[in-house]
Amino acid sequence: MAIREGPLSKWTNVMKGWQYRWFVLENETGLLSYYTSALIGVDDExxxxxxxxVESKTYHFQTRDSKEKDNWIADLQICIDSQTLLTMKNRENYSKSLENFDKKLLESDGYLQLLISGVQGLEERIELCADDESANKLREIRDASQNLIETVKHSIVLLQMAKQNIIGLQEAGVLEFSQQCQVTANVNGNNGSKNSPTMPKRVANKTPEFSSESEDDFFDADDGIANANVKEDKKTAKTEAEINGVDHTVTDLTRFDDYYDINNEEDLGSVEQQHGSLIRHLLSQVRIGMDLTKITLPTFILERRSLLEMFADFLAHPDLWCAIADGETPEDRMVACLRWYLSAFHAGRNASIAKKPYNPILGEIFQCHYDMERFFPNSGEKEVKDGPVAWAKERDVSIVAEQVSHHPPISAFYAENVSKRLSLNAHIWTKSKFLGLSIGVSMVGKAVLSVLDHNEEYTISFPSCYGRAILTTPWMELGGKTQITCNTGYTANIDFHSKPFYGGKKHTITADIMPPGGQPKSKPLLSVQGEWNGVMQATWLATNKTELFLDTQKMNVHPKSIRPIADQDVHESRQMWKYVTYYLAKKDVLHATEHKSKLEQKQREEAKARKETGAEWKQRVFDCIGDDYFYKTPLKDRIEIHHSNN
Incomplete structure (x- = not known):
């Protein structure tokens, strides 16, 4: 029902000035509507x-006389007060419903993960099934289950979209309490109030005219001019970047190094609130189990460093790694290896900040070393000119990593300490899959740790990484079973436990060290339990003695030593990604995305050129032998060459 209706002059813009409209104010809905098909006279006394x-948007109106103005303002106030009371009641009920909705949605995702685990179990049974008839029946169950999983996944996404649409309606109009409070404070006559913008002068028209042209969001002329200036500035800046290939607003290259400090990373907050439409669009394009390698993820979720640099954090406690060589017995060295391994993850993955490092560009290199003078003073002063980091010393832990393959995406890295005669060679294929409300990243590959003085090799596997709650506030956890096996016969079995559906803790691990020749049901020598990013306790089964194994919360991460960006080659990580990192640190996603796209486009063009010419890609510092990648000049080979020359 209309509480008031009548003619008002609406200020459109500088060019059109005042335009007469017929306005209708409805009390039940709180809507103020206007029409463009009436002729009304005006008294200009x-x-x-x-x-x-409303928020930052100001609408200007004129009435035919001051009494009519007072009547409009009074009725608008009555309508606002009525809608405010209704909104308070609706918001209270809405908050309770939203809380229950989120709870049910998390439960649905939990059941979804159980379904996915069940299908994986079916796959294993099919492979082991010797009877074709039984195998076919299992395949039918598997296919039906996969269809169910896909239906559940799409239902979850649609529910999230419906929720966001409701929130959008609330923000847009009738249910929005905060906006109506602002309207209450800003419905004023033109009395020179500080809240009122400068009013345009009234123009008297003996014969008013109504325009029927489209009026899509015309607001104050000043607002339009300001927005136009911003758009023009962005256009000019983009043109400069396109012409010169770089953004010349950043001139001091030494400053880029400051922006790689991941300790200053902020978490994503609520993805649904800040970037909901973009994330939901991406999710609508993928299926359960789909490989996400070829999906371009939005720039705002990126961590300010390359994946190659993240791998260097496996050695962020280099003293524990070097201590492996100091063990007196094979058992001591296996215990030391497990201690280093369990310390390696908290430095590289902050569980509360679920961001993704840059996908490395093919041929990209990362070099760094850990300065070990504090641990080994007055020793190992000689530089290792033929090592992976030519400016590092014998006592230091040197690391080099390379993106050796693009499809599939495989990274290789190598580390060594000459003084301790230790080396580590690894390659990892990061295989991403969509799992509903989660994203799983399997780290397929292995690392081989060589203790040269004892002729020992430790073969190591890695856990999977999961980004949970990707539509709300993302967080990260590790999961899966991994193993460390040594040619001495010792084995360490590690289990990274995912958080249970109901109750339980996040980030828990259990680990057992088994003796040589141990059977599956044999008792372990040592058992470890705790949290991989917290405290871990070890129990010696022979004596039943329990002791602190690790407390990562009290362990300082050893800083990496990296050449300044100004001294790096063009294919080194920080030099390559410097502009993306800079703009992410400045929260300028637009320019960060532009520079990221340039790198990716260049990679595509180079791949196309190699395909047309039949050229093969040659790795820079690693050799591909079968399915494995090996550093070209490992410490063991260099020692043997040195001995043969002498």
């Missing part, structure tokens, strides 16, 4: 203007 401001 008094200044009869008033404004309505």
């Amino acid at each position: 008094d200044d009869c203007t008033f404004t309505i401001t």
Whole structure:
């Protein structure tokens, strides 16, 4: 029902000035509507203007006389008060419903993960099934289950979209309490209030005219001019970047090094609130189990460093790694290896900040070393000119990593300490899959740790990484079974436990060290339990003695030593990604995305050129032998060459 209706002059813009409209104010809905098909006279004796401001948008109106202006303002206030009371009641009920909705959605995702685990179990049974008839029946169950999983996944996404649509309606109009409070404070006559923008002068028209042209969001002329200036500035800046290939607003290259400090990373907050439409669009394009390698993820979720640099954090406690060589017995060295391994993850993955490092570009190199003078003073002063980091010393832990393959995406890295005669050679294929409300990243590959003085090799596997709650506030956890096996016969079995559906803790691990020749049901020598990013306790089964094994919360991460960006080659990680990192640190996603796209486009063009010419890609510092990648000049080979020359 209309509480008031009548003619008002609406200020459109500088060019069109005041335009007459027929306005209708409805009490039940709180809507103020206007029409463009009436001819109304006007009395120009008094200044009869008033404004309505909603957030930063101001609408200007004129009435035919001051009494009519007062009547409009009074009725608008009555309507606002009525809608405010209704909104408070609706918001209270809405908050309770939203809380229950989120709870049910998390439960649905939990059941979804159980379904996915069940299908994986079916796959294993099919492979072991010797009877074709039984195998076919299992395949039918598997296919039906996969269809169910896909249906559940799409249902979850649609529910999230419906939730966001409701929130959008609330923000847009009738249910929005905060906006109506602002309207209450800003419905004023033109009395020189500080809240009122400068009013345009009233123009008297003996014969008013109504325009039927489209009026899509015309607001104050000043607002339009300001927005136009911003757009023009962005356009000019983009043109400069395109012409010169770089953004010349950043001139001091030494400053880039400051922006790689991941300790200053902020978490994503609520992805649904900040970037909901973009994330939901991406999710609508993928299927359960789909490989996400070829999906371009939005720039705002990126961590400010390359994946190659993240791998260097496996050695962020280099003293524990070097201590492996100091063990007196094979058992001591296996215990030391397990201690280093369990310390390696908290430095590289902050569980509360679920961001993704840059996908490395093919041929990209990362070099660094850990300065070990504090641990080994007055020793190992000689530089290792033929090592992976030519400016590092014998006592230091040197690391080099390379993106050796693009499809599939495989990274290789190598580390060594000459003084301790230790080396580590690894390659990892990061295989991403969509799992509903989670994303799983399997680290397929292995690392081989060589203790040269004892002729021992430790073969190591890696856990999977999961980004949970990707539509709300993302967080990260590790999961899966891994193993460390040594040619001495010792084995360590590690289990990274995912958080249970109901109750339980996050980030828990259990690990057992088994003796040589141990059977599956044999008792372990040592058992470890705790949290991989917290405290871990070890129990010696022979004596039943329990002791602190690790407390990562009290362990300082050893800083990496990296050449300044200004001294790096063009294919080194920080030099390659410097502009993306800079703009992410400045929260300028637009320019960060532009520079990221340039790198990716260059990689595509180079791949196309190699395909057309039949050229093969040659790795820089690693050799591909079968399915494995090996550093070209490992410490063991260099020692043997040195001995043969002498």
